[in-house]
Amino acid sequence: MISETFPYKLYLVTDEAACLGRDFFWVVEEAIKGGVDLVQLREKDLSEKEFIYKAHKLQALCQKYGVPLIINDHAAVALAVQAEGLHIGQNDAKMEVVKEMLGQDFPIGLSLEREIELAYPATDLAWYLGVSPLFSTPTKADTYTEWGLEGLEKLRGLTPKPLVAIGNIKISNAHSVMQAGADCLAIVSGICSAPSPGKASEAFKKEIEKV
Numbered sequence: 248m249i250s251e252t253f254p255y256k257l258y259l260v261t262d263e264a265a266c267l268g269r270d271f272f273w274v275v276e277e278a279i280k281g282g283v284d285l286v287q288l289r290e291k292d293l294s295e296k297e298f299i300y301k302a303h304k305l306q307a308l309c310q311k312y313g314v315p316l317i318i319n320d321h322a323a324v325a326l327a328v329q330a331e332g333l334h335i336g337q338n339d340a341k342m343e344v345v346k347e348m349l350g351q352d353f354p355i356g357l358s359l360e361r362e363i364e365l366a367y368p369a370t371d372l373a374w375y376l377g378v379s380p381l382f383s384t385p386t387k388a389d390t391y392t393e394w395g396l397e398g399l400e401k402l403r404g405l406t407p408k409p410l411v412a413i414g415n416i417k418i419s420n421a422h423s424v425m426q427a428g429a430d431c432l433a434i435v436s437g438i439c440s441a442p443s444p445g446k447a448s449e450a451f452k453k454e455i456e457k458v
């Protein structure tokens with residue numbers, strides 16, 4: 248089960264394309280063994296049927312290791328596989344609607360792209376805020392301007408919500424992102440495309456624990 252406080256430090260966000268042809272579930276399992284403590288299924292190129300199939304299989308894998316699974320965008324899938332949480336962006340389903348569907352207590356993570364969004368009612372209802380993108384990244388093209396370390400530091404002073412930084416976070420800059428006030432690092436290519444997803448996860452964890 249999800250923890251009320253936010254003890255998660257290393258968050259794997261999936262992208263099958265970033266796995267470079269290797270088995271998706273192998274990549275995720277290695278990452279979990281390496282220290283990932285939250286997993287988000289985020290796949291933009293799958294049909295609904297394929298996404299649901301993958302979600303079920305991934306939930307079984309996550310449960311084997313006791314790692315919570317978060318579903319990106321698809322509230323109905325989160326419900327179907329009994330995921331521990333849902334992640335939505337500013338342009339996805341509305342917070343009020345997904346809360347209605349999943350229950351008021353269901354954990355919903357929300358991407359924050361601009362400071363003004365802090366004042367939106369949905370932000371208050373979010374379980375954590377995705378600082379998106381921290382740095383611009385080739386993995387996601389349709390992003391707003393990057394927050395940068397200064398933006399993250401500023402946000403840290405403006406909200407007590409857990410801050411999950413995402414966007415071009417590598418082992419080499421992980422420590423500085425934590426120091427700027429992130430509670431958790433969300434990673435796609437830094438883990439999925441690494442020669443060893445397990446070793447990369449271990450290395451991220453080490454940088455995180457340095458703080």
Ligand code: TZP
Nearest residue numbers: 380384386387414415435436
């Ligand atoms: N949201 C903001 S940036 C991003 C998402 C899903 C992609 C991050 O990918 P990477 O490879 O860790 O830069």
Ligand code: MG
Nearest residue numbers: 320335336339
């Ligand atoms: Mg989205």
